[in-house]
Amino acid sequence: MNYQQPSSPAHQLKTNRGLLKFILLSAITFGIYAIVVMYSLSGDVNEIASRYDGKKTMNFLLIAFFLGPITLEIATLIWFHNISSRIGNELKRRGIVYGFGAGSFWGWCVLGALIGIGPLVYYHKLFKAMNLLSQDYNIKG
Secondary structure: OOOOOOOOOOOOOOOOOOHHHHHHHHHHOOOHHHHHHHHHHHHHHHHHHHHHHOOOOOOHHHHHHHHHHHOOOHHHHHHHHHHHHHHHHHHHHOOOOOOOOHHHHHHHHHHHHHHOOHHHHHHHHHHHHHHHHHHHHHHHO
């Protein structure tokens, strides 16, 4: 019987996403860095989860520059809901214990905006969840 160890993927995903870097570089670049990070994040989610769930997250550039503005940002809310849900489902599928999902988006980013700090908590949780997924993907594929 031939047993092969799962090999790590040839392309390693970033595992150093962080809130402070996101805030500072987004401010310095007038929001361009935030768009680049979300674009990269959607690609990474597709690479990690698509072969298991059969879904594909829409490119964030399409949301940021086209669909978001013409739908009064409703498409942006749907995009964040969907990507948060996919990340949460993939965390569960991989057996990674971390509380994140669509509820995190609606609770922290939307309702938490009423207390001001909620969106920062959401982005911290989003980056931590993606770092955990990326680490697991870099090891197991």
